[in-house]
Amino acid sequence: MNNIEKIKWPILVLLLATQVSCKAQEMTTIKQSRTINVTGTAEKEVVPDIIVFNISLAEYWKEEFEDGKKYEDYKTKVPMTEIEPLILAQLKKVGVKESQIKVGNIGNYYRQRGKELMISKNLILTLNNFEIVDEIAKTIDSKGVSNLYISELKHSKMAEFEKQVKSEAVKNAKEKAGYMVEAIGEKLGEVINITESEYGYNPQTPIVYERRMALKSSDGGGGAATELKTITIRFEVLATFAIAG
Numbered sequence: 611m612n613n614i615e616k617i618k619w620p621i622l623v624l625l626l627a628t629q630v631s632c633k634a635q636e637m638t639t640i641k642q643s644r645t646i647n648v649t650g651t652a653e654k655e656v657v658p659d660i661i662v663f664n665i666s667l668a669e670y671w672k673e674e675f676e677d678g679k680k681y682e683d684y685k686t687k688v689p690m691t692e693i694e695p696l697i698l699a700q701l702k703k704v705g706v707k708e709s710q711i712k713v714g715n716i717g718n719y720y721r722q723r724g725k726e727l728m729i730s731k732n733l734i735l736t737l738n739n740f741e742i743v744d745e746i747a748k749t750i751d752s753k754g755v756s757n758l759y760i761s762e763l764k765h766s767k768m769a770e771f772e773k774q775v776k777s778e779a780v781k782n783a784k785e786k787a788g789y790m791v792e793a794i795g796e797k798l799g800e801v802i803n804i805t806e807s808e809y810g811y812n813p814q815t816p817i818v819y820e821r822r823m824a825l826k827s828s829d830g831g832g833g834a835a836t837e838l839k840t841i842t843i844r845f846e847v848l849a850t851f852a853i854a855g
Contacts, residue, residue, distance in 0.1 A: 644853040645802060646791055650783025652775045653844035662762035663735040663743055664714070667693050667754055669728045675753065690729045693754035697733070704745045710736050730756065740839050763841050775845045780804060783849035791853055799852030807846040 671684035701711065714732030737743060747758060765771065788798045 644855070645850050646787050646798075646853060647848065647850050648783050648787045648790065649807065650779045650781070650786060650847045650849055651844070652778035652782055653842055654771055654775050654778075655840045655842050656765050656771055657839065658763040658765050658841050659738050660762075660764040660766060661737040661740065661743060661760060662764075663737055663746070664757070664759050664761050665697065665733040665735065665746075665750070665755060666757040667697060667731045667733065668756040669693065669730070670753060687726050687728070688754065690731055694731065696751060697754060700750050701735070701746065704749055705742055706735060706737070706746070712736075734761075763839075765841060768843075771843055772845075775843050776806075776847070779845045779847045780849065783847055784851070787849065787851045791851075797854040799854035802850040802852055803848075804850075805848045807848050 667690065669690055670688050672686040672688055673679040673684045698711070702708075712734050714734045716729070716731045718727050718729055735746075743760070750758070783804070784798075784801070791798050
């Protein structure tokens with residue numbers, strides 16, 4: 611064997627090894643590309659057991675409720691010191707405990723030139739059922755109340771419900787991926803990646819729809835609440851699965 615032949619053999623071996631390596635990489639790339647991406651969703655409606663209910667109190671003029679009186683006739687102001695004790699007594703009568711009430715913002719809301727300053731006050735109630743909310747709306751004295759509304763709906767087991775919905779969203783993704791690959795005669799492989807999506811919002815925060823409810827009063831009593839009173843928890847995940855084979 612001459613020197614040229616001695617040089618050729620290592621080169622041939624190197625070329626063959628390179629071709630085998632490239633082929634193996636190509637097969638690995640093809641195998642890795644055999645994946646399916648799906649979106650899994652799940653939602654759950656729950657009835658809240660924590661209801662944050664706001665009552666806005668406001669001073670008013672006695673003459674407002676007298677027939678034939680105009681604004682220039684308004685002279686007798688009903689102060690907050692009379693309004694608040696009356697409302698608190700009415701709340702106690704329908705079953706609201708003192709521990710469920712806290713005072714929010716206090717301030718002035720109106721002052722016509724030549725008239726006294728009018729004071730407003732916000733009471734924040736933490737309740738556990740809608741029956742008492744309806745009862746408040748029906749019985750509370752509307753003269754010193756400017757607004758009634760629910761500001762927040764929550765549930766004491768929200769974290770548990772979130773876990774349930776997330777789990778169902780992942781199961782939905784796997785089920786969807788399974789019947790999609792079966793439709794083309796393939797089998798579903800292992801999961802490669804799962805990412806929370808939730809319509810592109812913060813993945814750490816569930817999409818919770820809080821139904822805001824305004825309770826109108828016009829004749830000395832509030833109207834009963836009639837709007838939907840549930841919380842909808844919804845999660846969405848993006849999942850990637852391998853296609854087996």
